[in-house]
Amino acid sequence: MAKYIFVTGGVTSSLGKGIIAASLAKLLQARGLSVTIQKLDPYINVDPGTLNPYEHGECYVTEDGAETDLDLGHYERFLNIYTSQSNNVTTGRIYQTVINKERQGAFLGKTVQVVPHITDEIKRRMLFLGKEGKYDIVITEIGGTVGDIESLPFIEAVRQLQWELPEEDVVVVHLTLIPYLKAAKELKTKPTQHSVKMLSETGVHPDVIVCRTEEPLGNDIKRKIALFCNVKTEAVIEAMDAPTIYEVPLEMLREKLDLICMKKLRITNFKEPELDKWKGFLDKLKYPKSKVTIGLIGKYIELQDAYKSILESFVHAGAMNEVKVQVVNVHSEYITEENVAEKLEGLDGLLVAPGFGVRGIEGKIVAVQYAREKQLPFFGICLGMQMAVIEYGRNVLGIKDAHSTEMDANTANPVINMMEEQKQITMMGGTMRLGAYPCEITAGTLAHKIYNNLHISERHRHRYEFNNKYQEQYEKAGMVFSGRNPETNLVEIMEIPSHPFFIGVQYHPELKSTVEKPAPLFVSFVAAAKQYNEQKSSLKNPVLQGEII
Ligand code: GLN
Numbered sequence: 411m412a413k414y415i416f417v418t419g420g421v422t423s424s425l426g427k428g429i430i431a432a433s434l435a436k437l438l439q440a441r442g443l444s445v446t447i448q449k450l451d452p453y454i455n456v457d458p459g460t461l462n463p464y465e466h467g468e469c470y471v472t473e474d475g476a477e478t479d480l481d482l483g484h485y486e487r488f489l490n491i492y493t494s495q496s497n498n499v500t501t502g503r504i505y506q507t508v509i510n511k512e513r514q515g516a517f518l519g520k521t522v523q524v525v526p527h528i529t530d531e532i533k534r535r536m537l538f539l540g541k542e543g544k545y546d547i548v549i550t551e552i553g554g555t556v557g558d559i560e561s562l563p564f565i566e567a568v569r570q571l572q573w574e575l576p577e578e579d580v581v582v583v584h585l586t587l588i589p590y591l592k593a594a595k596e597l598k599t600k601p602t603q604h605s606v607k608m609l610s611e612t613g614v615h616p617d618v619i620v621c622r623t624e625e626p627l628g629n630d631i632k633r634k635i636a637l638f639c640n641v642k643t644e645a646v647i648e649a650m651d652a653p654t655i656y657e658v659p660l661e662m663l664r665e666k667l668d669l670i671c672m673k674k675l676r677i678t679n680f681k682e683p684e685l686d687k688w689k690g691f692l693d694k695l696k697y698p699k700s701k702v703t704i705g706l707i708g709k710y711i712e713l714q715d716a717y718k719s720i721l722e723s724f725v726h727a728g729a730m731n732e733v734k735v736q737v738v739n740v741h742s743e744y745i746t747e748e749n750v751a752e753k754l755e756g757l758d759g760l761l762v763a764p765g766f767g768v769r770g771i772e773g774k775i776v777a778v779q780y781a782r783e784k785q786l787p788f789f790g791i792c793l794g795m796q797m798a799v800i801e802y803g804r805n806v807l808g809i810k811d812a813h814s815t816e817m818d819a820n821t822a823n824p825v826i827n828m829m830e831e832q833k834q835i836t837m838m839g840g841t842m843r844l845g846a847y848p849c850e851i852t853a854g855t856l857a858h859k860i861y862n863n864l865h866i867s868e869r870h871r872h873r874y875e876f877n878n879k880y881q882e883q884y885e886k887a888g889m890v891f892s893g894r895n896p897e898t899n900l901v902e903i904m905e906i907p908s909h910p911f912f913i914g915v916q917y918h919p920e921l922k923s924t925v926e927k928p929a930p931l932f933v934s935f936v937a938a939a940k941q942y943n944e945q946k947s948s949l950k951n952p953v954l955q956g957e958i959i
Contacts (some may be wrong), residue, residue, distance in 0.1 A: 412540030413579045413675045415549045416568050418616070420556045420605030421587040425622045426658075428481030430585055430649065431551045432488040433659040437668035439489055440659075440683035443546040446539050447485040448497040449478075450532070451553040452560035456502040460839050467715025471871050471921055472497070475845025480718045481551060483921070487722055488659070490926045499535045501560060507531055524563055532567035547675075556584075556609045569613040578676040583667075584609060584616035585649075588623040588631070597625055599635050606639040615640070617674050620647040620667065645670050656692055656725070656925065659685070691729050691925050698734040702939040705754055707777045707794075708763035709770035711739035717763055719920040720791070726928035727936040735936055745773030750780045758946070759787040759911075759939030762794030764871075764918065768817045775801045787911040787938040789931065792872055795904060795914030796826045799876055799884075802906075807887050816874050827877040829900070843870050847895055849902040849917070855892035856913055857903045860934040866893075868902070868917035875916065876901035911938035 417431045428449070435445045455461060458469050459477030470483040476495035485493055508531050512522050540548040552568070554561040572580050586602040606616060619639055621627060627635075627648045636643040647665045652658050662668065663683060672680060704724065710716035721737060728735035738757065745753050754760065760781040762774050774794070778801040781788035790798040796814055803812030803825045814826035835841045851857045851864045858864065878899065881891065893903030893915070906912040915931065923929035 415581045421601045432484045436659040441680040447549040451500045454502045463710045463716035468718045473846045490924045583618045585620045588621045694729040701734045702758040704759045705757040723920040723923035723932040727932035742770035742773035758943040762790045764792035789935045790914030798914040832873045849893045857892040869921045
């Protein structure tokens with residue numbers, strides 16, 4: 411059966427536990443083991459679906475339609491595997507399960523308590539994926555920082571499993587911070603010592619300590635940490651700040667994080683890590699041949715994590731095209747007809763981001779118009795596609811009040827309308843059209859060229875759709891609906907063939923982009939931006955170009 415690795419965090423949040431966990435998983439996978447990762451989050455929301463992106467970053471949607479933590483995106487991008495509802499569990503979900511059981515009478519006669527009932531349910535979830543028989547190793551990342559009140563039941567569950575399971579079946583990796591004090595020119599180990607002490611007080615002893623640091627640790631510091639935290643010196647791993655997250659697996663390989671974990675787990679049957687594809691990707695990423703600038707038009711741009719999967723998809727697509735993709739964030743709320751040219755100057759492509767609610771949408775519509783009229787490559791995702799439909803309705807079809815019922819419930823021209831099945835729904839969490847659905851593509855369209863396939867499947871997260879009553883009018887005016895759901899006829903893809911690259915999709919292609927399989931739409935969009943950039947510079951330097959020829 412499976413073996414289990416737990417990753418806890420100490421000292422502070424935002425140390426990159428998800429990236430360390432994903433990197434370790436990548437290495438074990440590269441050594442021939444079958445691995446999955448899950449995240450246990452100590453907050454009370456049943457899932458992050460109802461959280462504002464400002465609170466918690468992007469909500470990552472899995473194939474099976476679970477609204478999950480953005481770390482699952484890292485897991486999928488690194489491992490090139492699908493995760494599911496079972497890979498992300500919150501305190502809310504744990505309590506919901508236990509309380510439902512209590513109502514069903516499952517604990518009849520017993521007082522239901524944090525220990526053992528909540529911790530039992532946590533343990534059940536921790537072991538669940540390992541019971542499928544599919545995985546050699548299940549990595550569980552515990553959200554939050556050791557010492558938080560909320561994480562206590564999770565840490566207690568780890569303690570119990572450390573005791574219940576055979577010693578060679580459990581590894582605990584603790585990630586901490588070693589701050590560098592500039593004035594003293596010294597790395598400080600004390601916060602790590604305290605953090606490990608706090609963890610030990612709960613009965614969990616880490617086997618491996620991964621130290622985030624800006625400066626190399628050196629052997630003395632490693633020995634000191636080992637001595638005071640009671641681990642072997644080889645189990646103190648240096649995790650220096652890396653120029654890109656995709657470098658971290660190689661850094662962890664150099665530090666032998668995978669070997670130390672496998673040694674504790676007594677895994678002897680492994681091969682040399684197969685990382686050729688990964689290294690090939692990294693080479694392209696590190697040595698781009700040119701650069702393109704893409705404008706990301708959204709309303710959550712202050713927080714990088716809000717568009718995490720989109721930004722990572724650009725990294726994958728950039729490497730594929732051997733260009734550096736510089737993403738410029740443009741706040742949709744501040745774009746007006748008067749300043750749009752100035753705001754979008756110098757861009758080689760425009761992406762209008764997904765989103766909810768009325769704030770910033772007029773700016774998005776103005777930006778779409780600019781891209782359409784200036785022949786600038788355009789890519790709209792979900793709300794971005796809906797804005798492209800509204801813009802076309804207003805400015806090409808002349809339907810001045812074309813709108814979405816999300817923004818104006820009483821509009822006379824609802825070109826974007828709430829999906830029929832959504833109209834009865836009153837509950838918010840997990841009730842959108844979520845997860846993977848098939849899409850049939852029309853032959854000979856841009857979408858067909860991009861995917862090189864007529865049958866695709868992509869992930870969704872929305873309540874509104876294109877109103878098919880307007881289909882004829884739009885088609886007459888030159889818009890093509892090139893992808894549809896085969897069962898419901900819902901519009902999944904729209905494009906404008908008279909434009910060099912103008913495409914909008916109702917789904918979220920960014921959720922399926924991985925290092926090994928970049929999303930085709932992003933790859934083609936970046937290629938279009940590259941072409942746009944080259945044409946632009948040949949126009950700017952006609953003499954120079956002539957000389958080269
Ligand atoms: N708010 C829009 C809808 O619900 C778009 C959602 C999104 O961009 N994910 O349909």
